[in-house]
Amino acid sequence: MLVTQFIIRRLVFSIFLLFGVSVIVFALVNAVGNPIEILLAERPGISQQAIDQMTAYYGLDQPATTRYLMWAGNLLQGDFGTSIIYNQPVWQMMTSWGLETLKIQVPGILIALALATAMAVTAAMRQYSRVDFGVMASAMLGQSLPGFFVGILLILIFSYWLGIFPSYGAYSMRSPLWGSHLLDALWHMVLPVAMLTFFNTAALTLLMRSNLVDILRHDFVTAARASGLPERRIIYGHALRNALIPVLTYLSLLFGLMLGTAPVTETVFTWPGVGYLYINAIQQLDYPVILGVTMAIAVMLVVVTLLTDIAYVLIDPRIRLD
Amino acid sequence: MASIDHISAAGTARTDKPRGMWAQGWARFRRNRTGMLGLGLVSFVVLVAILSPLIAPYAANDQSAMMNFGSRSGPSLAHPFGTDRMGYDVLTRIVYGAPTALAVGLGTMLVASVLGLLIGGISGYVGGWADEVMMRLTEFFLVLPVFVVILAVVRLFGVIVVGTPLEDIPYLNLTTIVLLLGLFGWPPIARIARAEFMRLKSMEFVEAARCIGATRSDILLRHILPNAMPSLVVVIALGIGSAILSEAMVSFLGFGDPEAISWGQLLYFNYAQLKVSPWASIAPSTAIFITVLGFNLLADGLSDAFNPRVK
Numbered sequence: 072m073l074v075t076q077f078i079i080r081r082l083v084f085s086i087f088l089l090f091g092v093s094v095i096v097f098a099l100v101n102a103v104g105n106p107i108e109i110l111l112a113e114r115p116g117i118s119q120q121a122i123d124q125m126t127a128y129y130g131l132d133q134p135a136t137t138r139y140l141m142w143a144g145n146l147l148q149g150d151f152g153t154s155i156i157y158n159q160p161v162w163q164m165m166t167s168w169g170l171e172t173l174k175i176q177v178p179g180i181l182i183a184l185a186l187a188t189a190m191a192v193t194a195a196m197r198q199y200s201r202v203d204f205g206v207m208a209s210a211m212l213g214q215s216l217p218g219f220f221v222g223i224l225l226i227l228i229f230s231y232w233l234g235i236f237p238s239y240g241a242y243s244m245r246s247p248l249w250g251s252h253l254l255d256a257l258w259h260m261v262l263p264v265a266m267l268t269f270f271n272t273a274a275l276t277l278l279m280r281s282n283l284v285d286i287l288r289h290d291f292v293t294a295a296r297a298s299g300l301p302e303r304r305i306i307y308g309h310a311l312r313n314a315l316i317p318v319l320t321y322l323s324l325l326f327g328l329m330l331g332t333a334p335v336t337e338t339v340f341t342w343p344g345v346g347y348l349y350i351n352a353i354q355q356l357d358y359p360v361i362l363g364v365t366m367a368i369a370v371m372l373v374v375v376t377l378l379t380d381i382a383y384v385l386i387d388p389r390i391r392l393d
Numbered sequence: 394m395a396s397i398d399h400i401s402a403a404g405t406a407r408t409d410k411p412r413g414m415w416a417q418g419w420a421r422f423r424r425n426r427t428g429m430l431g432l433g434l435v436s437f438v439v440l441v442a443i444l445s446p447l448i449a450p451y452a453a454n455d456q457s458a459m460m461n462f463g464s465r466s467g468p469s470l471a472h473p474f475g476t477d478r479m480g481y482d483v484l485t486r487i488v489y490g491a492p493t494a495l496a497v498g499l500g501t502m503l504v505a506s507v508l509g510l511l512i513g514g515i516s517g518y519v520g521g522w523a524d525e526v527m528m529r530l531t532e533f534f535l536v537l538p539v540f541v542v543i544l545a546v547v548r549l550f551g552v553i554v555v556g557t558p559l560e561d562i563p564y565l566n567l568t569t570i571v572l573l574l575g576l577f578g579w580p581p582i583a584r585i586a587r588a589e590f591m592r593l594k595s596m597e598f599v600e601a602a603r604c605i606g607a608t609r610s611d612i613l614l615r616h617i618l619p620n621a622m623p624s625l626v627v628v629i630a631l632g633i634g635s636a637i638l639s640e641a642m643v644s645f646l647g648f649g650d651p652e653a654i655s656w657g658q659l660l661y662f663n664y665a666q667l668k669v670s671p672w673a674s675i676a677p678s679t680a681i682f683i684t685v686l687g688f689n690l691l692a693d694g695l696s697d698a699f700n701p702r703v704k
Contacts, residue, residue, distance in 0.1 A: 084529075091533055099546055108553075211427075211693070215686035217638055219645060219660070220678040223667065227675075231668050238668075331540040335642045339664075349541065350646055353548045361545050368538040376536060 078381055085377045092369040093146070096362060097139050105131060106358045146366065152359035156352075161363040165345060169367070171241055172337070172344035175260055176329050179267025180322065186268065187275035191314075192306055194276075195283035206276065213273030218332065222266045222339035229262060236262050239341035263340045271325055278321055282314035289313075316387050323379040327372045418623060421698040428694015434687030442491035449488040453654060456480040465670040477663050477673040487680050490656040494684055497571055497640040497655075498633035504575025506629060509582025510618075516583070517590030518613065528587070531580045539577040540639065546573060547648045566650035570643055574636050585628050589621035623699035627692050634688030641681045656680050 100106075107125050111117055126132050130141060145152065151161035194206035230238035237243070237259055247255035286292065287310055295305045329336075333346030341347070345364060352360035412420070422428050441448065450473075451457075458464070458472060459480035468475045474483035516527035550569050554560050562568065593599060594617060602616050643649055644657025645664070656677040663673035 088533055088536055092537060095537070096542065099542065100549065211689070212686070215634075215682065215689045217641065217678065217681055217685065219642070220682055223664075223674055223678055226667065227671055231671075327536070327538070331538045332642065334541070334544065334646055338646055350544070353545055354647070356549070356552070365538060365541055365545065368541055369536070372536050372538060 074384055077384060081377055081380050085373050088373050089370060092373075093143055093366060094139070096365050096369070097142060098135075100358065100362060101135055101138075106356070107131060142362070151363040151366075154352075154357050154360050156355045156357045156360075161359050164348060164360065165363060165367055168343060168348040169345045171342065172330075172333055172346060174241075175263040175267060175336070175342065175344070176326070176333070178260070178264045179329065180271055180326065182264070182268045183271030183275055184318075184322070186272045187279055188311070190272070190276045191279035191283055192311065194280045195287060196302065196306065198284055198287075203280075207280065210273045210276040210280075213269060214277065216270075216273075218266060218270050219335050219339050221269050222262070222336065225262050225266055226339070238262075241343050263336065263342055266339070267329065267336065271329070274325060275318065275321070279314055279318055282317055283310055286310045286313050316383065319379050319382060319386070323372075323375045326375050330368050330371060414620070414623065418695075418698045422694055425694040425697050427690050428697065431687050431690025431692070431694055434683055435691050438491055438684050438687060439495065441488055442495050445488045445492055449485045451482045451485040453485065453489045455482065455485065458482055465666060465673070467670075468672055474676045475670060475672040477659065477670065478666055479662060483659070483673050483676050486654055486659050487656065487676055489654040490659065490677065490680060491684075493567070493653050493655045494637045494640070494681075497567070497574075498637045498688070500571040501574040501578055501636035501640075502629050502632045504572060505578035505582055505632060506625070508575070509579035510586050510625075512579065513583030513586025514590050514613070514618075517587035518594055518617070520591070524587070527583070531583050534577060534580045537577065540642070543570070543573045543577065543639075544643060544646065544648055547643060551648075564650055564652055566648075567640075567653045567655075570640055570650070571636075574639055578632060578636065581628050581632065582625065585624050586621060589624050590617055593617045593620050623695075627696040627699065630688050630692035630695060634685040634692070637688070638681065638685050641677075 106129070107122060111122070130138055133141075142152075149162065151165065153159065154161055154164060157164065190206050190210070194203040197203050226238045229236045241256065241259050242252075243255050243259075248258055249255070283306075292305060292310055295309050296302075300308075333344060334350050335346070336342065337344045337346040338350060345367070348360065349364045351357075352364065422432075456479060458466070458476040461471075464476055464478055464480040466472065466476045472482050472484065474487065477483050477486070512527050512531070516524045547566065547569055551566055554565065559565060599612060599616055602612050607616070640649070640655065641657035641660070644655050645660045647661050649655055649658045649661065651658075659677040660674055663670060663677075667674050
């Protein structure tokens with residue numbers, strides 16, 4: 072099978088996947104009940120006329136399939152609807168809050184990748200030594216530490232006790248630190264990024280170290296050693312490349328996990344990201360935002376999975392395409 | 394003389410019944426230090442959970458500390474982990490959180506295992522298009538942003554049951570969380586079950602069972618399933634830990650069960666006062682950490698014990 076054919080097949084599957092996700096999300100939210108009734112359960116005393124008006128406006132008197140088609144059709148045109156609570160286009164809200172989320176998630180993954188590579192190489196080069204054991208044990212421990220616990224400890228130590236970093240928010244409320252908006256924003260990012268980096272590094276190190284150890288047993292490594300290449304060149308030039316391939320898949324999983332748990336990360340640091348937006352939307356029963364954010368996260372996950380699948384094939388020609 | 398003893402001892406050993414799969418696994422597991430540490434931590438949590446009414450220094454809902462110590466008082470002899478925002482003794486709440494955590498972990502994995510075994514088992518044993526359909530389904534559930542969906546459903550469901558008979562079910566919110574976690578947590582189990590059923594169905598002993606006329610359910614339940622168990626136990630142990638962590642995160646965000654005493658809930662009530670009373674946030678986080686670490690290490694040890702080749 073040709074690479075383009077493979078890509079087209081994955082693309083079609085991704086579209087089916089997104090269709091399925093949209094059906095499930097829509098069905099789940101609808102199975103819970105009439106949105107207006109739910110809204111009214113916490114806000115009694117609204118006239119029947121207003122209820123009828125809202126029902127007609129949101130098309131709630133139509134059957135579920137019609138409503139799904141309406142909603143999905145709007146989604147396809149990039150219309151995520153309007154927030155019931157803030158009366159703002161959901162798309163606009165998601166992009167501005169989503170940017171704040173990516174601002175801490177992307178550095179969190181990139182720094183972790185660099186750190187994990189260094190640690191895994193150090194450990195794998197001295198397999199079963201004390202260094203190796205130390206790296207493995209701390210990675211294992213780090214992986215079991217819940218993210219929010221790391222966040223709490225970071226805030227306690229660096230914010231409350233040492234007073235170095237701010238404990239909440241992405242920007243200073245009044246004048247920015249040192250009079251610079253850029254420095255202010257970077258300074259606020261340090262603790263959340265540190266927490267994400269910590270978690271990602273632990274998981275990535277474990278995976279990369281076991282991959283490297285596996286690969287260092289291969290014949291081509293022995294051949295490279297026999298040809299008199301320095302160990303450093305063997306590791307960085309030959310072994311690491313191969314060890315990175317499974318890491319690619321894992322990175323997409325990790326990205327999904329991080330996006331999924333963004334509500335927790337952003338609650339710990341009171342970070343104005345999409346997770347924080349989501350929690351508020353759920354608490355206030357802001358339907359369009361709930362549906363919009365869930366779909367946006369699903370789209371991001373599917374796109375990342377698709378990209379990794381494609382990258383996988385392009386990087387490693389040994390992979391069979393059927 | 395000594396050498397003869399040695400030979401006869403070895404001779405009798407040979408006529409003994411060969412040790413089974415589980416006994417061999419246990420023998421290997423016992424030598425695994427991290428695995429034993431995990432087992433120790435898990436046993437500790439289980440013991441605390443079983444004995445919770447006996448070892449908790451105060452009654453579960455005792456807020457009398459409000460009178461003498463005040464809420465948010467630091468660790469002292471009377472309250473080793475301090476008191477929290479509501480005047481509860483933190484140690485007491487931690488102890489009573491253990492049964493909740495274990496119930497969540499076991500309940501979730503019960504639901505997930507039944508689903509995962511059914512789906513993965515059929516997929517692996519039958520093969521063909523059934524396999525294709527089920528594996529696509531599994532892949533689909535793996536892409537779903539599960540945590541985010543669970544948050545929304547728990548909250549919406551909590552609103553809609555108000556005024557219906559469902560409202561009277563005890564721990565309704567917690568049950569919803571457990572069911573949802575299970576409903577979304579089966580794909581890893583299905584994947585392992587599929588691989589194991591696929592591997593085992595073409596083994597000679599299954600062929601032999603078929604030859605002596607064993608029924609299909611006999612083959613599946615008495616021959617294949619027990620041999621697939623070791624691999625499944627590893628995923629289940631990992632799953633218990635991650636279910637406990639998920640419930641803690643759901644509760645931490647304020648969507649937990651107000652009736653239940655859970656570590657995440659404790660964190661939710663006290664996190665806003667982290668600066669004033671850090672002990673009330675650190676203690677539940679540590680409890681979650683120890684439990685999750687215990688199950689992770691246990692799973693690691695189990696996988697080393699049952700699949701000694703993979704290292």
